[in-house]
Amino acid sequence: MVKKYNMNPKTFKSPDEWSSFCSHIIKTNRYVLDKRWKKFNDTILFSATKREVILKTGATLVRARIGSHYEEKESPDGELKTEYGPLQCKEMLAPPPDKTRDGRINPRGISYLYLSNDVETSILEVRSWIGQDVSVGYFEISINLKCIDTSGDKLFPYFYLTKRRPKLTPEIIEKYVWSGINASFSRPVSSGDEYTSYIPTQYLSECFKTAGYDGIIYKSAYTEKGYNVILFNPENALLKGASVFQIESIKPLYKKSGNDYSCVKPKK
Numbered sequence: 128m129v130k131k132y133n134m135n136p137k138t139f140k141s142p143d144e145w146s147s148f149c150s151h152i153i154k155t156n157r158y159v160l161d162k163r164w165k166k167f168n169d170t171i172l173f174s175a176t177k178r179e180v181i182l183k184t185g186a187t188l189v190r191a192r193i194g195s196h197y198e199e200k201e202s203p204d205g206e207l208k209t210e211y212g213p214l215q216c217k218e219m220l221a222p223p224p225d226k227t228r229d230g231r232i233n234p235r236g237i238s239y240l241y242l243s244n245d246v247e248t249s250i251l252e253v254r255s256w257i258g259q260d261v262s263v264g265y266f267e268i269s270i271n272l273k274c275i276d277t278s279g280d281k282l283f284p285y286f287y288l289t290k291r292r293p294k295l296t297p298e299i300i301e302k303y304v305w306s307g308i309n310a311s312f313s314r315p316v317s318s319g320d321e322y323t324s325y326i327p328t329q330y331l332s333e334c335f336k337t338a339g340y341d342g343i344i345y346k347s348a349y350t351e352k353g354y355n356v357i358l359f360n361p362e363n364a365l366l367k368g369a370s371v372f373q374i375e376s377i378k379p380l381y382k383k384s385g386n387d388y389s390c391v392k393p394k395k
Contacts, residue, residue: 142304180274184268185267186268187266191252191253191263193259193261196210196212196214213264219262230325245352254315261371262372263369265370274344312328
């Protein structure tokens with residue numbers, strides 16, 4: 128059962144408060160929050176009730192993993208044939224706790240199930256290369272699940288605004304904070320930076336789980352309509368089947384942004 132936060136804590140202090148919290152929990156105090164950040168955390172949980180969604184029984188989501196399965200089998204006439212297909216069932220499920228590494232949502236040793244809403248998004252999320260095989264499993268939600276959906280608040284980071292920043296209402300400040308939260312869940316992380324980069328989202332995810340939520344939904348950074356769903360209890364989704372895909376092309380789309388500069392050869 129989801130805990131109700133009816134104390135109506137004060138609104139967020141600033142639109143970049145999430146960014147400040149991330150810096151604090153990474154660089155200053157990681158496991159115990161002081162009074163200020165406890166209040167900030169309570170405000171997140173209070174405002175989270177506006178972002179509750181029900182993931183209904185029977186909904187289908189997908190999970191991608193790099194790799195495929197080859198197996199030699201003997202035919203009735205004694206000839207060995209190689210069967211090629213997706214990874215086996217146990218390899219498509221969430222990893223066991225003793226093999227679970229730090230993830231965007233889960234701390235090391237705690238296993239969650241990472242899913243996406245469609246095949247394209249799931250394949251892009253695993254960052255595969257041209258020529259690789261990617262296995263995609265199809266999962267069915269087994270019970271109604273109450274999740275937090277962070278994908279609805281999408282604003283430019285507050286520091287992108289000009290120096291003459293408009294006066295913001297508490298409602299707009301809240302949207303900025305939740306937009307920052309969604310960006311932290313969505314943003315790709317460079318290899319080697321996972322541990323510290325994941326600390327804020329892992330902490331917040333544990334708060335949502337403790338408050339009684341079943342999972343988190345956040346926007347994918349790779350597709351316009353793609354989103355990801357992470358379930359705290361992997362047993363709440365059943366694997367119904369799998370397919371294997373081979374990556375044929377990776378073509379990035381890009382546009383020019385920011386200001387150019389020119390290098391002038393110094394005079395002698």
